[in-house]
Amino acid sequence: MPLTQYFTGIRTLADKTMDELTPSASVNPKLLHEAMRHSLFAGGKRFRPILAVTACEAVGGKREIVIPFAVAIEMIHTYTLIHDDLPAMDDDDFRRGVPTCHKKYGEAAAILAGDALLTLAFEILADTARFPGVKAETILRVARETAGAVGSTGTVGGQMVDIEMAGKEPDMATLEYIHTHKTGKLIVASIRGGAALAGAEEDQLSALTEYGRSIGLAFQIVDDLLDVEGSREKTGKTPGSDLKNKKLTYPSIMGVEESRKLAVKLTDRAIKSVEMFGESSSRLRDLAEYVIARAF
Amino acid sequence: MPLTQYFTGIRTLADKTMDELTPSASVNPKLLHEAMRHSLFAGGKRFRPILAVTACEAVGGKREIVIPFAVAIEMIHTYTLIHDDLPAMDDDDFRRGVPTCHKKYGEAAAILAGDALLTLAFEILADTARFPGVKAETILRVARETAGAVGSTGTVGGQMVDIEMAGKEPDMATLEYIHTHKTGKLIVASIRGGAALAGAEEDQLSALTEYGRSIGLAFQIVDDLLDVEGSREKTGKTPGSDLKNKKLTYPSIMGVEESRKLAVKLTDRAIKSVEMFGESSSRLRDLAEYVIARAF
Numbered sequence: 001m002p003l004t005q006y007f008t009g010i011r012t013l014a015d016k017t018m019d020e021l022t023p024s025a026s027v028n029p030k031l032l033h034e035a036m037r038h039s040l041f042a043g044g045k046r047f048r049p050i051l052a053v054t055a056c057e058a059v060g061g062k063r064e065i066v067i068p069f070a071v072a073i074e075m076i077h078t079y080t081l082i083h084d085d086l087p088a089m090d091d092d093d094f095r096r097g098v099p100t101c102h103k104k105y106g107e108a109a110a111i112l113a114g115d116a117l118l119t120l121a122f123e124i125l126a127d128t129a130r131f132p133g134v135k136a137e138t139i140l141r142v143a144r145e146t147a148g149a150v151g152s153t154g155t156v157g158g159q160m161v162d163i164e165m166a167g168k169e170p171d172m173a174t175l176e177y178i179h180t181h182k183t184g185k186l187i188v189a190s191i192r193g194g195a196a197l198a199g200a201e202e203d204q205l206s207a208l209t210e211y212g213r214s215i216g217l218a219f220q221i222v223d224d225l226l227d228v229e230g231s232r233e234k235t236g237k238t239p240g241s242d243l244k245n246k247k248l249t250y251p252s253i254m255g256v257e258e259s260r261k262l263a264v265k266l267t268d269r270a271i272k273s274v275e276m277f278g279e280s281s282s283r284l285r286d287l288a289e290y291v292i293a294r295a296f
Numbered sequence: 297m298p299l300t301q302y303f304t305g306i307r308t309l310a311d312k313t314m315d316e317l318t319p320s321a322s323v324n325p326k327l328l329h330e331a332m333r334h335s336l337f338a339g340g341k342r343f344r345p346i347l348a349v350t351a352c353e354a355v356g357g358k359r360e361i362v363i364p365f366a367v368a369i370e371m372i373h374t375y376t377l378i379h380d381d382l383p384a385m386d387d388d389d390f391r392r393g394v395p396t397c398h399k400k401y402g403e404a405a406a407i408l409a410g411d412a413l414l415t416l417a418f419e420i421l422a423d424t425a426r427f428p429g430v431k432a433e434t435i436l437r438v439a440r441e442t443a444g445a446v447g448s449t450g451t452v453g454g455q456m457v458d459i460e461m462a463g464k465e466p467d468m469a470t471l472e473y474i475h476t477h478k479t480g481k482l483i484v485a486s487i488r489g490g491a492a493l494a495g496a497e498e499d500q501l502s503a504l505t506e507y508g509r510s511i512g513l514a515f516q517i518v519d520d521l522l523d524v525e526g527s528r529e530k531t532g533k534t535p536g537s538d539l540k541n542k543k544l545t546y547p548s549i550m551g552v553e554e555s556r557k558l559a560v561k562l563t564d565r566a567i568k569s570v571e572m573f574g575e576s577s578s579r580l581r582d583l584a585e586y587v588i589a590r591a592f
Binding site for chain 2: 023027029031032033036079083106108109111112114115116118119120122127128137140141144153156157160161164
C-alpha cells in the first residue's frame with residue numbers, strides 16, 4: 001500500500017472515531033460543542049494519531065485498540081493550539097487556514113473549548129471499555145505518561161518559556177528547551193503510548209523513544225523552515241509570522257542551510273534507532289522520510 | 297473528636313500532600329510553578345477533599361488511600377477558579393482575599409497555570425503507586441467519572457452557560473443547570489470517588505450521590521446568600537459582586553427567605569439519604585449541618 005493511502009486510512013478512522021467521541025453540536029451547551037468541533041475538524045494533518053498507529057503496528061498491535069488513544073492525543077494537541085492562539089498568548093487569527101477558535105467564538109468559549117478537550121481526552125483514556133484486551137495497569141501507565149508529557153514540565157512548560165522569551169535575544173539552549181517541551185514530549189508520548197497499548201517490551205519502548213525524539217525535533221525544524229520559505233497554502237499560517245513575532249526558530253539562529261542539515265541528520269538517527277524492528281519498521285522509516293520531505 | 301478538629305486533620309494532610317505533588321517554585325518554568333502554587337495555597341477551605349475523605353471513611357476506608365484523589369480534585373477545582381476569574385470570563389481581581397492568578401502573574405501564565413493543574417490532577421489520578429491496594433480498574437473508573445463531571449457536560453459546560461446568561465433575564469431552569477453543572481457535579485464526583493476508592497458497593501454509591509446532589513446545591517445557595525449578606529472577610533470576595541455582574545442567584549430569583557428554606561430542606565434530604573450507613577454516617581451528617589450553618 002502506498003504511504004499516502006496508509007496515512008489516509010488512519011486519518012479516516014481517527015476522524016470517524018473523533019466524531020463519535022465528541023458531543024454533537026446539538027448537545028447543550030451547543031456553542032461550546034460547536035467551538036470544540038470547529039477546531040477539531042479544521043483540517044489537521046493527524047500527525048500524532050498517525051505516529052501512535054504506526055508505532056502500535058510496528059510492534060504487532062491492531063490499530064483498533066489504539067485509535068481511542070490516538071484521538072485523545074489529537075484532542076490534547078488541538079486544545080494546546082486553541083489556547084496558544086489566544087490574544088493573551090500568540091494572538092493568532094488563522095490556524096490551518098481557518099479562523100482560530102477565539103476569532104470565531106470569542107475568548108471565553110475558546111478557553112472553555114480547550115479546557116473541555118483536554119478533559120475529554122482523559123475521559124476517553126480512562127474508559128477501559130474502549131481498549132479491549134488491554135490491561136487496566138497499562139492504560140493507567142499510558143495516561144500517566146501522557147499527562148506528564150503535556151503538563152507544567154512538558155507542553156505547557158514549553159509554551160510558558162516560549163511566551164516569556166518572545167522579543168528577547170535567541171539562544172540555542174532556550175530554543176531546544178522550547179521545542180523538546182512544547183512539541184517534542186507529546187510526539188514521544190504518542191509513539192510510546194501507541195506501542196505500550198499494543199504490549200511493547202521495554203527495549204522496544206526505549207528504541208521508539210529515541211525515534212520519537214529525533215523525528216519530533218526534525219518535524220519542528222521543518223516547520224520553522226516552512227515558516228521562512230513556505231506559502232500560506234502549505235502551512236495554513238501567514239508566512240514569516242514567526243519572524244514578525246520575533247519567535248525563536250532554528251533558521252534564525254543557525255541559518256537555513258545548517259537547519260536543513262540538522263533535520264536530515266535527525267531523520268537518519270530516527271531511522272537507525274528502529275532498525276531492531278526489521279521489516280515491521282518500514283512504516284516508521286517511511287514516516288521519518290515523509291517528515292523531512294516537506295522541507296525540500 | 298470535634299468537627300473542626302476533624303476538618304483540620306484532613307486539611308493538613310491534603311495540604312502536605314498537595315505540596316509534595318506540585319513541582320516546587322524552583323523548578324523550571326519557575327513563574328508557572330509559582331503561579332500554580334499561588335492559587336493552590338491561597339487559603340481554600342478544602343471542602344472537596346473533606347468530602348472525599350469523609351465519604352471514604354463512611355464506607356470504612358483509610359484516608360491515606362484517598363488523599364491523592366482528594367488533592368487531584370482540589371487541583372481541578374483550583375484550575376476552574378483561575379480560568380473563571382480571567383478577564384474574558386468573570387474578570388475578578390480578588391479570590392479568597394488575595395489577588396487572582398492573572399492579576400499577579402498575567403493572563404498567559406494564568407491560562408497555563410490552570411491548564412497545568414488540570415493535567416497534573418489526571419497525572420496524579422493515573423499513578424497506581426499512589427493508591428496502594430486499590431484495583432487499577434477502580435482507579436480508571438474514578439478517573440473517568442471525574443473527567444465526565446468536569447468536562448463540556450459538567451463544570452466547563454456550566455461555566456459556558458453562566459457566561460452566556462450574564463446580563464440576561466434570570467429563569468429557574470437555567471439557574472439550576474448552571475449550579476448542578478458548574479459546582480454540583482464535581483461535588484458529587486468528590487464524594488463518589490472517595491467512596492469508590494475505598495471499595496464502596498453500588499447501593500452505597502447511589503446513596504452518596506443523592507447526598508452529594510443535595511449538599512452541593514445547598515452549598516451553592518448558601519454561597520449566593522453570603523454574597524448578598526456576607527462580608528468580604530467571610531467570603532474573600534467583594535460583597536454584592538454577583539448582583540453587580542447581574543449573575544443569576546437563588547436570592548435574586550426566589551428571595552432570601554425562600555432560598556434559606558430551600559437550603560434547609562436540601563440539608564435534611566442529604567442527611568436522610570445516608571441514614572443507611574448508621575453510626576458511620578455521623579461525619580456526613582455533621583458536614584451537611586456545617587454547610588447550612590454558614591448561612592445563619
